[in-house]
Amino acid sequence: MFPAIKGMMLKDLKTSFRNPSMLILSIIVPIVFIFLYSLISQLSTTNPIVIAQHSDDPASNALTTIMEEMEIEDGPYYEIRTLDPDEAFHMYQNGEAPALVEIPEDFDQQLQQSEPPNVKLYVHNMNSDATKNFQLRLSHALHQFQENEDSEHLIDIHEASSTFETDISMKLYVSIGLLMFAVIYSGMVNTATLLTREWEERTSKEISLSPNGFAPLLIAKAFTAFLLTTVTTILVMILMAFTLNFPIENVSLAVIGWLVILFLIGASLGAFTGVTIKKSLPVITLSAVIGISLYLLCGNESSIRGFAYGGPIAFVWRLSSYLPMSYITDTIRFIFVTGKNHILTSASNPLTTTTSFYTSMITIPTMILLLSWDSIVKLKNNLFASSGQ
Amino acid sequence: MKWKTGYYAIAAVNRRNRKILFRQKQFLVAPFLMPVVVMILTALIMGAGGDDWPVGLVNESDSVESQDFVETLENAHSNITPYFSIREMGYEQASDAVKAGRLQMLIRIPDDFPQSQTVYTETFNINSDMMKNVRLRLEHTVLDQLEEHNELQATSELITEKENDVWRESFIAGSTVLLALMFTATITAANLFAFDIENRTQKEMSLTPLNNLLGGVGIILTSVFMAFISGMFTMLVGMFAFRLEPENLWTMFIGMIPVLIICAILGIIIAHFLKRYRVFQPIVIVTFMATFFGAGGYSSVAGLPPIARAFSDIWAFSYIFEWFNPILHNFSSGLEITQYIALIIAAFIFMAILPIIYKRELLTKNSGGQ
Numbered sequence: 001m002f003p004a005i006k007g008m009m010l011k012d013l014k015t016s017f018r019n020p021s022m023l024i025l026s027i028i029v030p031i032v033f034i035f036l037y038s039l040i041s042q043l044s045t046t047n048p049i050v051i052a053q054h055s056d057d058p059a060s061n062a063l064t065t066i067m068e069e070m071e072i073e074d075g076p077y078y079e080i081r082t083l084d085p086d087e088a089f090h091m092y093q094n095g096e097a098p099a100l101v102e103i104p105e106d107f108d109q110q111l112q113q114s115e116p117p118n119v120k121l122y123v124h125n126m127n128s129d130a131t132k133n134f135q136l137r138l139s140h141a142l143h144q145f146q147e148n149e150d151s152e153h154l155i156d157i158h159e160a161s162s163t164f165e166t167d168i169s170m171k172l173y174v175s176i177g178l179l180m181f182a183v184i185y186s187g188m189v190n191t192a193t194l195l196t197r198e199w200e201e202r203t204s205k206e207i208s209l210s211p212n213g214f215a216p217l218l219i220a221k222a223f224t225a226f227l228l229t230t231v232t233t234i235l236v237m238i239l240m241a242f243t244l245n246f247p248i249e250n251v252s253l254a255v256i257g258w259l260v261i262l263f264l265i266g267a268s269l270g271a272f273t274g275v276t277i278k279k280s281l282p283v284i285t286l287s288a289v290i291g292i293s294l295y296l297l298c299g300n301e302s303s304i305r306g307f308a309y310g311g312p313i314a315f316v317w318r319l320s321s322y323l324p325m326s327y328i329t330d331t332i333r334f335i336f337v338t339g340k341n342h343i344l345t346s347a348s349n350p351l352t353t354t355t356s357f358y359t360s361m362i363t364i365p366t367m368i369l370l371l372s373w374d375s376i377v378k379l380k381n382n383l384f385a386s387s388g389q
Numbered sequence: 390m391k392w393k394t395g396y397y398a399i400a401a402v403n404r405r406n407r408k409i410l411f412r413q414k415q416f417l418v419a420p421f422l423m424p425v426v427v428m429i430l431t432a433l434i435m436g437a438g439g440d441d442w443p444v445g446l447v448n449e450s451d452s453v454e455s456q457d458f459v460e461t462l463e464n465a466h467s468n469i470t471p472y473f474s475i476r477e478m479g480y481e482q483a484s485d486a487v488k489a490g491r492l493q494m495l496i497r498i499p500d501d502f503p504q505s506q507t508v509y510t511e512t513f514n515i516n517s518d519m520m521k522n523v524r525l526r527l528e529h530t531v532l533d534q535l536e537e538h539n540e541l542q543a544t545s546e547l548i549t550e551k552e553n554d555v556w557r558e559s560f561i562a563g564s565t566v567l568l569a570l571m572f573t574a575t576i577t578a579a580n581l582f583a584f585d586i587e588n589r590t591q592k593e594m595s596l597t598p599l600n601n602l603l604g605g606v607g608i609i610l611t612s613v614f615m616a617f618i619s620g621m622f623t624m625l626v627g628m629f630a631f632r633l634e635p636e637n638l639w640t641m642f643i644g645m646i647p648v649l650i651i652c653a654i655l656g657i658i659i660a661h662f663l664k665r666y667r668v669f670q671p672i673v674i675v676t677f678m679a680t681f682f683g684a685g686g687y688s689s690v691a692g693l694p695p696i697a698r699a700f701s702d703i704w705a706f707s708y709i710f711e712w713f714n715p716i717l718h719n720f721s722s723g724l725e726i727t728q729y730i731a732l733i734i735a736a737f738i739f740m741a742i743l744p745i746i747y748k749r750e751l752l753t754k755n756s757g758g759q
Contacts, residue, residue: 029671036679039697043688044518048698063543072517079695095711098692107543116544123547125468126720128554130692131547132440132467136522138545139529146535146542153540155458155531156507157524160497162514163488173516189671281666282415288674289426296430302515304434306493307443309474316433351515353489 008220012194016228026190027232029288030182031239038243041174045074047133050097052085057108063119064103066144070137073169077137092122099123099134111149163350168337175244176336177299179236180329183259185291186232187266190225192274192283195379199278218376222267229263247336254341258332261364265325268371275378294325301326302333302351324367327352327360398599402607403614406581410615416580419674420619424569425626427678431565431687432558432631439470439556442523445483445495446475450502458498458508458534465530468547468554472526487511494523555718562627563635563717564686566620567645567710572677573619574649578612578656579673583666602747605657612653617642636719644716644724647736648709654739654746661746677706685710705735 051067053060070077081097082088092100100122104110110117121138125131146154197203240246269290273283297320308317320326330351335341349357410416446462448455465472476483476492483495490513497509510527514520535541555563584590585604620642627633635641656673663669681687683697684707690698701707712728715721724732 029675032672033675033679036676036683036700039683039700040687040693042694042697043692044521046694048692048694072521074517077521096691098689111542116539116541119543119545121545121547123549124689124691124720125549125551125554126715126718127557127560127689127692128440128467128469129557129560130688131549131554132469135467135545135547136525136529139532140525142541142543142545143528143532146532149542150540153535153538154506155534156505157527157531158507158509160509160511162512163490164514167514167517167520170516170518173518279415281670282418284666284671285415285419285422285674288671288678289422292675292678293426293430296434300434302490303519305490306513306515306519309443311438313433313438316430350488351490 191270
């Protein structure tokens with residue numbers, strides 16, 4: 001049995017390296033997606049802006065200094081591209097800058113005369129999200145300015161408690177979701193194409209006639225898919241270490257364990273779609289659709305949970321909360337944030353709920369076993385298909 | 390008569406391609422499914438509804454000052470909606486909701502609010518983006534309160550290009566229409582070209598007395614046609630579900646014609662080099678999806694981080710989002726003359742590449758195991 005497994009694995013690996021299509025599918029696709037997606041991960045933190053600072057007076061300087069220095073864990077709130085009024089208006093008018101803050105010439109003078117000066121915010125309002133982001137950032141700057149100038153009348157906001165000591169970095173939050181996408185997608189594509197290959201290359205008949213039986217095929221395919229997915233996962237982690245500061249050094253055994261479970265889910269989904277459809281083209285399309293959808297749904301479940309009240313978003317959140325990938329993604333996040341590696345129940349993990357924990361404990365093994373079992377049955381029946389021979 | 394024969398050949402290839410597409414439904418899955426899936430999920434998850442963020446409010450003070458602050462909280466608004474969707478509730482209930490992540494923030498106004506001038510918050514600080522959104526809303530409200538009482542040191546005034554903002558979900562929907570157009574033209578052309586290779590039609594075409602390039606022209610025609618169908622389908626979904634109110638449609642569709650020709654030729658080039666569906670399909674799908682997110686579809690290029698702006702400068706597809714989104718949302722009535730010229734020159738360059746690709750295809754071994 002062992003020589004048969006070894007033979008099958010070597011054949012699949014050699015085919016993959018001779019014809020790099022498998023490697024392209026498995027490795028380059030998640031890397032391209034993750035690279036381009038990580039480009040916008042800073043979007044939530046840092047907004048480019050131009051400032052027209054008409055005067056060099058101390059008050060104007062104080063306000064621009066606040067705007068330059070205000071930041072959160074992931075970086076500064078503003079990327080100030082210029083302070084020069086002419087350049088600022090030129091950049092705003094020709095679309096190079098999405099927003100402009102204009103500090104009036106007599107800013108300091110008006111302050112001294114106790115007349116509140118008016119800071120203007122110009123926005124190309126083709127996307128309400130951008131308008132809101134620029135407005136709120138300017139309010140943050142003016143809030144800090146008020147705090148420095150006259151804190152007496154300011155209502156104090158005191159954060160009494162929070163789930164974590166510091167906010168989870170958006171980069172880390174996004175990178176764990178993308179890691180889940182990479183493992184599921186890669187597991188699906190590798191397993192599915194390793195199986196569909198036997199029909200497309202018309203070797204299924206030979207396999208079905210082998211005296212070694214059926215088990216070596218299953219074991220060899222699973223191991224080859226696992227090997228290829230491992231390579232993809234490592235490369236994705238290295239890429240994210242550069243683009244999203246992914247803490248690759250903190251990958252613990254518990255994280256690896258959860259990644260293996262994600263692989264099993266992806267592989268069982270891939271096996272099921274592969275043996276059902278038997279053609280690589282729709283299977284690959286489906287893997288990309290499922291992978292990206294799972295990233296959007298399960299990779300963001302814990303953040304959409306807080307505003308999913310009524311309408312379609314409530315349905316979307318409910319759906320994502322039932323999917324075990326949401327639970328796994330948040331558990332991996334929790335391990336990275338706290339360093340706690342032990343088996344995480346809902347009681348020890350504030351990111352998940354009791355319902356989500358128990359649902360996942362039931363759905364993860366059920367999903368893997370059912371899909372795998374059905375795939376094996378279908379594979380056994382379908383291997384004897386003649387493929388036109 | 391030669392041109393007439395050529396015309397018949399192109400028309401025949403176009404007709405045959407359309408029949409292939411409708412028989413082989415697997416070719417229609419990606420162009421019709423992917424943009425709509427991306428639109429629905431992105432618009433719902435990242436742009437659902439307006440700016441009204443649910444927060445729990447516990448008002449323990451029955452003072453005039455606290456009522457005044459609650460009113461300010463209720464009235465604080467963005468350019469499209471109120472900033473908060475306030476859920477007044479008991480402290481225990483609100484605190485539990487925050488701990489479970491069902492609310493991002495609880496705002497508690499203590500009974501000594503008139504004296505302390507302090508509000509307390511509890512947060513489910515799941516990530517810095519969520520927290521930025523909710524904390525900055527509260528600070529904005531505090532400024533509103535000061536402004537009402539004439540105690541604000543410096544006020545702000547929002548000046549927008551148009552009176553009403555385009556809702557975030559409409560912007561996303563508009564971008565997915567452009568995505569559907571470009572993506573469908575590219576992937577349909579690539580699929581049809583690979584189909585000809587796989588089914589050895591390339592060999593048959595090479596044996597006809599006509600130039601095999603006519604097959605390529607037929608593929609471009611079919612791909613552009615399918616792109617318009619897919620684009621309009623995506624647009625209807627956007628209009629129905631995400632407040633998309635497309636304008637200047639004729640200008641946009643006419644302006645997109647050279648873009649779609651370029652995309653179709655690009656699809657042919659990709660399929661010529663990569664040959665097999667299973668190689669280029671995921672690359673094309675994921676590259677377009679990532680382009681949507683990282684190069685102008687999800688957010689305008691000017692608002693992207695420096696590295697993404699630098700990438701968008703050399704990534705041609707981001708120009709399409711930049712040039713056509715303002716037309717679609719009526720922030721511009723049409724392309725500038727230089728933009729039309731750039732598109733036409735680019736289309737001519739790609740059309741000049743097409744004969745080279747078909748010449749190369751003639752020279753490649755295509756025995757197909759025979």
